[in-house]
Amino acid sequence: MSNANPGKPSGDPAGQLTASARQEEAPIAAPRTGKLVAGRPLWIWIAGGVVVVLALFEGIPWIVTAARTVSTDDAYVSGHVTFVASRVPGQVVRVLVDDNNQVHKGDLLVQLDQEPYQVKVDIAQAALGVAQANLLTTQAKVHGQAAVARSQLFDLAHATEGLNNQVADLHVKVAALQAANATLVKARADFEREQQLYKQQVISAQEFDKYQEAFSVAQARRDQAQQDVYQVRAALGLSQRPAHGDALSDVPPALDQTYSKVKEAQARLMQTAAQLGVFHSFDESPNQMLAEFYRRDPSGNIDVIVGQILKDAPEVKQAAARLDEAQANLRQAQLNLSYCDVVAEIDGVVTRRNVNPGDQVLAGQGLMALRSLTDIWVDANFKETQLAELRIGQRVELEVDMYGGRRRFQGRISGFTMGTGSTLALLPAENATGNFVKVVQRLPVRIDLTDYKPDTAPLFIGLSVIPRVYVHEKPTGPDAGKMLQSLIRGRVPVSAPGHQ
Numbered sequence: 001m002s003n004a005n006p007g008k009p010s011g012d013p014a015g016q017l018t019a020s021a022r023q024e025e026a027p028i029a030a031p032r033t034g035k036l037v038a039g040r041p042l043w044i045w046i047a048g049g050v051v052v053v054l055a056l057f058e059g060i061p062w063i064v065t066a067a068r069t070v071s072t073d074d075a076y077v078s079g080h081v082t083f084v085a086s087r088v089p090g091q092v093v094r095v096l097v098d099d100n101n102q103v104h105k106g107d108l109l110v111q112l113d114q115e116p117y118q119v120k121v122d123i124a125q126a127a128l129g130v131a132q133a134n135l136l137t138t139q140a141k142v143h144g145q146a147a148v149a150r151s152q153l154f155d156l157a158h159a160t161e162g163l164n165n166q167v168a169d170l171h172v173k174v175a176a177l178q179a180a181n182a183t184l185v186k187a188r189a190d191f192e193r194e195q196q197l198y199k200q201q202v203i204s205a206q207e208f209d210k211y212q213e214a215f216s217v218a219q220a221r222r223d224q225a226q227q228d229v230y231q232v233r234a235a236l237g238l239s240q241r242p243a244h245g246d247a248l249s250d251v252p253p254a255l256d257q258t259y260s261k262v263k264e265a266q267a268r269l270m271q272t273a274a275q276l277g278v279f280h281s282f283d284e285s286p287n288q289m290l291a292e293f294y295r296r297d298p299s300g301n302i303d304v305i306v307g308q309i310l311k312d313a314p315e316v317k318q319a320a321a322r323l324d325e326a327q328a329n330l331r332q333a334q335l336n337l338s339y340c341d342v343v344a345e346i347d348g349v350v351t352r353r354n355v356n357p358g359d360q361v362l363a364g365q366g367l368m369a370l371r372s373l374t375d376i377w378v379d380a381n382f383k384e385t386q387l388a389e390l391r392i393g394q395r396v397e398l399e400v401d402m403y404g405g406r407r408r409f410q411g412r413i414s415g416f417t418m419g420t421g422s423t424l425a426l427l428p429a430e431n432a433t434g435n436f437v438k439v440v441q442r443l444p445v446r447i448d449l450t451d452y453k454p455d456t457a458p459l460f461i462g463l464s465v466i467p468r469v470y471v472h473e474k475p476t477g478p479d480a481g482k483m484l485q486s487l488i489r490g491r492v493p494v495s496a497p498g499h500q
Contacts, residue, residue, distance in 0.1 A: 069397075069468040070389060074442060075380035077400070077463040082346050082370040084109060087339040090116070092359045099353050103344045103370070110342040110355060110367055117337040124330040131319070131326035138319040139310075145275050146306050152269040153293070159265040160286050163236075170232040174248045177225035180218070187211075187218035262286050277314045348372045371461060373454040378411065380467045381421060381442040390416075392482050393475025396447050399466040400459065409459075410451045412477055413469065415485050417444040 090112035097109050191211045198208040229248050242248060266286050284292070296305045310316065348370035355367040378398060382390065390413060398409040420441040422428060447467055452459070475481045 068470060068472055070382070070386050070471050071466060071468040072380055072382050072386070073464070073466050074382075075378055075447075075465040075467050077376060077459045077461055077465060078379045079376045079461050080346075080372050081351075081461075082348065082372070083366050084342060084344070084368045084370060085364050085366050086110070086112065086342055086361045087363060088112065088117070088336050089362045090340060090360075092355055092357050092361060095353075095355055095357055097350045097353070097368075099350055101350045102348075102373070103350060104347050105344055107344045108341055109344055109350075112340040112342070112361070114337060114340045117333065117340055121330070121333040121337055124326070124333040128323070128326040128330050131323040135316075135319040135323050138315045142276065142310055142313045142316050145272055145313075146310055149269060149272040149276060149309075150302070150306060152265065152272055153290075156262070156265040156269050156286055157290065159262045160290075163262055166232060166236055170229065170236065170248075173225065173229045173232050177222070177229050177248070180222040180225040184215075184218040184222040187215040191215035275313075275315075276309050277312055278309060342367065344370060346370055346372055347374060373458065374452075376449060376452060376454075376459055376461075377414070378447040378449070378465050378467060380445045380447055380465070382445055384420070384441045384443060387416075387443060387445075389471040390445065390469060390483075391475050391480075392416075392485065393477045393480030395470045395473050395476075397468045397470070398447070398449070399468070401464040401466075402460075403457065407457055409449055409457075411447040411449045411467070413445060413475075414448040415446045416483055417446070419443075 092110060093113050094111040095109075096111070097103060097107075103109065191214070194203060194208055194211040197203045198205065233248070266289065269289075293305065294300045294302075296308060351369045351371055353368040355361065361367065378396075392413050392415060394413050396411040396413060398411055399405065400407065400409065417424070420443050422441060449459075479485050
């Protein structure tokens with residue numbers, strides 16, 4: 001083999017032609033090879049860059065949110081259900097709503113036949129009129145009894161005064177008897193002295209007759225005065241001659257309790273007073289009875305006393321109680337009549353309607369249910385390992401599957417259920433067995449919505465929700481930062497039966 005110098009041209013024409021052909025093909029092949037090699041990595045890098053950018057765009061916020069929040073997919077929309085029931089039995093006349101109808105509080109839902117209850121209202125109205133008339137009649141009767149009692153009160157006072165006057169008259173009669181006795185003693189002494197002188201013919205018969213007449217007159221006056229005393233004592237119910245040598249003017253200290261006229265007046269007054277509801281003991285003296293009567297008013301005004309007695313009279317109270325009963329019966333009848341119109345107690349949507357015109361319903365029978373549109377919250381069942389950082393008042397962002405990512409709701413934690421789902425189940429788990437498998441428990445946490453507008457984005461009971469609790473933000477609102485709600489103020493404690 002010969003070593004050819006590549007830098008020198010060869011003298012072989014064939015070799016020259018081949019070399020020139022290579023030189024002509026080389027410029028053409030070189031560009032095609034470079035274009036293919038450079039085009040393929042460019043598209044790969046562009047596609048890879050787009051994927052990385054999208055991954056960063058979606059992943060970074062997700063990572064940041066996951067680091068700042070606690071979330072669960074075991075959460076659902078909850079709300080109160082108000083069951084609509086009839087308060088009175090009756091036949092359904094109209095049903096004005098159907099399932100899924102939206103109603104406001106006070107809207108008429110169902111109407112029962114009102115005619116039977118209107119008849120009861122009319123009967124109660126008539127009974128009320130009778131009770132009012134009976135009250136007026138009783139008041140008039142009691143006023144008449146009060147007038148009689150007032151007259152008998154004056155009769156008792158007059159009888160007591162008459163007794164006192166007779167006792168005073170007895171003292172006067174006794175004094176007159178004592179004066180007549182003194183006059184009789186003097187007349188007897190004069191008569192006996194003049195009788196001796198007449199026997200000695202010292203005085204004439206005419207003078208002796210004068211002394212004898214004076215003695216007889218004095219004796220007659222003494223006898224008359226004594227009879228007057230006996231008469232007064234008899235009128236007072238006393239014996240003519242006092243026992244044990246007492247003076248004729250002496251009277252028993254409790255004479256007013258035995259004096260017939262006073263006792264008769266007192267008995268009449270007690271009988272009338274008993275009809276007015278004022279009772280007295282038979283052992284009371286008239287003075288005690290009168291004193292007790294006037295003590296009913298500090299000023300002793302008899303009109304005020306009688307007015308109070310009239311107000312507290314048993315017959316008046318009984319008639320007033322019957323009037324109250326008639327008024328209560330009328331109100332009950334009117335209330336039952338109003339119950340024929342079954343109205344909505346809350347704003348909501350009708351569900352579970354099971355009543356139709358013509359149905360005969362009973363009191364308390366369920367007719368339909370109302371789901372509230374405004375009283376809505378979310379029950380989120382967090383794992384027990386997620387509860388350490390959860391507190392009342394923490395902000396929650398809610399993603400509802402129904403709206404996807406187009407609509408986010410805002411809320412706040414308002415409370416924790418005092419028991420996990422397993423403990424509140426109908427058949428709680430019994431872990432005191434030989435084969436125990438620990439299961440992570442979930443605790444229901446209530447989340448109240450803070451920007452909920454049912455007219456624009458309604459939520460329905462049972463919808464799935466993904467709540468995200470921002471645990472690193474400061475809690476706000478009532479009981480913020482706590483795990484238990486505060487006591488409700490203003491409640492009256494209810495004691496157990498039998499305890500005071």
